[in-house]
Amino acid sequence: MPLDVLRSALREAAIAAGGDGQAAERATLERPKRDDHGDYATNVAMLLAPTIGGPPRDIAAKVGEELQSRLGAQLDRVEVAGPGFLNLFLSDAWHAAALAHVLEAGDRFGSGGAAAPERINVEFVSANPTGPLHVGHARNAAYGDALSRIYAFSGHEVTREYYVNDYGSQIARLAESVQARARGEAVPEDGYQGDYVQAVADAIPDAATLELGELGQRAVALMVERIRDSLHFFGVNFDVWFSERSLHEPSAKLDGTDPVTHAFERLAELDQTYAHEDALWLRSSAHGDDKDRVLVRSTGEHTYFASDIAYMLDKQERGFDRLMYVLGADHHGYKGRMAAAFESLGGDVSALDLLIMQFVHLVERGERASMSKRSGEFVTLDDLLAEIGVDAARWFLLQRSHDTTIDLDLDLAREQTNENPVYYVQYAHARISSVLDKAGAERVSAALAADTSAVALHPSEKALVKKLLMFPAEIEEAGAKRAPHRISAYALELSQTFTAFYRDCKVVGAEGDGVEDLRLGLCVAARTTIATALGLLGVSAPETM
């Protein structure tokens, strides 16, 4: 990786200039905003100044000399600027070599960056199977899936998991609602009112007379099937659909005990529970939670938290290195108890990630509308996809940080669909495909094999090379910060940079020795990288538009 070479040369130069390795390690190597500040700039001298002593500008000059002697012809020149920045101007040959590196990596460019590959469980969506998915779930789905794609691409082993809440009182309410519809009666006030309930009732022949427990399970199965189909159409596919109910049933894996009991036994062994006023409590406050939490009520019923903790233990016993939960904003109050539960079970919280998705607010005529499943009034994932399509929807939901609320004005979204930046990115991809088509596959292969080290580069070509080189770091950052939106921002920037190159540099039929070769190479690298970035977001990369 050309940037790594540059970075290590910089580190050596800093040490040779009398600095310590630690400060050199912290030094930035970044693309300045202004072209006259070089291809890359470093603040290393300002970091070294306190330990070396002396003016940062003098230190920068010394580091510059050391760097020049190490990089030779790869480096055109260095400049000391401002308070002590060292600006690096790299040669055309360096850029050409960097491009060759990108081309060699092909569609694996940017992949495998994980320093220590982990087995990661990403649990997301996990919406109750009592209604269709709404746009809030869609955001959760797009986010969890994009994160999963990023981790997998980085070299981690990812399991996408959906926790199905198929146990407890809301299932009883669903059953009652379905039965009421089947009998043509009014749905109970605390039941589910949406039209989908009728559809479920119609799909179960004897819904009017079926015993409620059985009806509930049949209804859940239908709802899960529907949810799975919606998500599949959205490009989100789960590896594991985990049943909450199974936590309360005897498990062969546990020699016939049920997982909840197993978890209670485990917690008792670790002395994490106690009885008080006929209830069983978890010592969660000993692990940073606000207070202790009830696992078994005085009535003998298990709390929902009991299921959660049994489920968490099950995940731990499956041997994951990291558990990630993508939770809705209304669950942020659970963070404390979930972390406490994890620790109570002997886990190290650094291996636990509780990610809170902020809301998607629906806006209608300038007013915020509420989304309530009980009232049956909400925009479903299916509605959204019917209106604006998978690509626009995924982009829309992924272009913002997960911790900012998004306003969704469906009228506006419909209107502005064609203004969605996703089309700009896709268009750039299609345009490159068209250029490469025009050149022809044979010509392109020949170009990729050609030696371009002596070609003089246009500034737009250099800019494109540098933008491409940023991709691995963007992936790493998107993963480390759990921020898929970094990838969409990058994809847009890369497309803009390509378009500027396309405007300034004729590709097919370009004059000069090796010029067309190099430009075709740039096209291939840009197309591959755009396609990869879009792929990580679950957005398609069309050849034509």
Place this chain on the structure above:
RNA sequence: GCCCCCGUAGCUCAGCUGGAUAGAGCAGCGGACUUCUAAUCCGCAGGUCCCUGGUUCGAAUCCAGGCGGGGGCGCCA
């Protein structure tokens, strides 16, 4: 009362493990189609980075305290 998120251009938001003259998309205004795909491009206009104080060579970014908006705090699921 306690906790979480947000506050940056007219709007929606990037940028936040400190760096040089703060960015993008949309909206607005003015231009460019005989094309390698105009779903594009070029130009103009647009800012108290919520406020106050602190940290330092340097703060949109870090710290403290406010203000404003959103949300959560159950032996519900």
